[in-house]
Amino acid sequence: MNQTKSIAIQGIKGSFHHAVAEQYFGTASTLEECLSFDVLVEHLLLKNVDVAVMAIENSIAGSIIPNYALIDANNLQIVGEHYLDIQHNLMALPGQNISDITEVHSHPMALLQCKSFFKNHPHIKLVEAKDTAEVAKEISNGNTKGIAAIASKTAAQLFNLNILAESIQTIKHNETRFVIVKRQTEYVTKNINKASLKFELDHKRGSLATILNVLSDCKLNLTKIQSLPKIETPWKYAFFIDVTFNEVSDYEKAKSVVQLMAQNFKVLGAYKNGKL
């Protein structure tokens, strides 16, 4: 467990971000509930909080690109990562059956992940909402019948809702990767064996292969790669990669070579691999 003062999370207590904050930092911390990732970053930059927890990648839907852009544009540093197996549960007020439900409100990502389940319940209308736990809270506070939420078991307990169906996501193993971010000035390197890097390349044939050869020669293992449009210059691509390594000296060597070969090289963070 890492000690900390205050943590910004996306969503409210009972959300998946809350679960990550507890698992990574323990239960003693102060939480700042943020209604969007923009607000979360603002809290961090204004020094209202020490760290923030941000979902960055999902094993089904891929990267959450706008969050990469937020980290990059605001020069935040990734200082850790945490993986959470996300199980979606359908919940409503006690006494309600699934046949009583006419609408389910949830985050677009949660609705997407549970699409197959609702194909078998065509009488339920899918409505997009900001946050999974927020909907559970509103149903509870408003004593709202006919509407269900998709959220965690923690949310069901916290807001006294009844679970109508467990693990309704199509793909049962549904892992989401969260990153722990800080302001850049507070960045400290210790016990690192993974890094997130960004660089840009000319659109010459073989330029990416050359960089990957360097990483491989330096014994770095690529765990993720993504070409991304360069903001303000469409269809010029930047690359976001994650690498793991055993020796920090290997990483330092690769870093100094890639820095010379690629343009606008940037370390988004170096941290401890969250996977065992």
Added chain:
Amino acid sequence: MNQTKSIAIQGIKGSFHHAVAEQYFGTASTLEECLSFDVLVEHLLLKNVDVAVMAIENSIAGSIIPNYALIDANNLQIVGEHYLDIQHNLMALPGQNISDITEVHSHPMALLQCKSFFKNHPHIKLVEAKDTAEVAKEISNGNTKGIAAIASKTAAQLFNLNILAESIQTIKHNETRFVIVKRQTEYVTKNINKASLKFELDHKRGSLATILNVLSDCKLNLTKIQSLPKIETPWKYAFFIDVTFNEVSDYEKAKSVVQLMAQNFKVLGAYKNGKL
């Protein structure tokens, strides 16, 4: 202009998909308006339409991953691509000023792209909706005051709305890539100089670099790369790449080598490059 019978588009007439269908196929075709990408694919598989138009990548937010999954899972073939410069306009009923507007309803992607504009108009609440043009239509049909839509100029004309602010997206050059997809059995190769490929690799160090070296040796140019979680086996990654080439023989050669070196190699489509 390519001749065709009937085209499925995401959204309604006045949507950006509609604009792409017109620019790619001309105005003589029959359109099938689909309220989701799932419905669009269903129409294609049920042979209600000959082709479908699908947004696949945006120069700001990156790839639309679920659409890659739809193409892959349903064995559709990409037979063409088209780039559209998307300009978002704020529109409402004639006579309304921006100070009269309390809510703007639009697609989450459109809201995201116009975030900076609305930071300067904090009295306007952002509400997520299914489709940009659909909101414009509803405001018009319902004679709804106080609510604005974000949509194309075509939508404003079609639904008699007044443009309150032009090109309100943060990044002025905002290009979206659309693909034209068909059922796999109808796939024909001619005049091709671009291809979308998918393959999987062992997580051995340097395995991706080796593949990219082959592509480079075969004179193929990589225009896009994305590692993606493999469905049902989280954190095993598949790679989606786009390549361009001058000679089909170079492409055929690269294909036969990569097929031997990588696992589950698949051609998602070979087509004519939509970029000049």
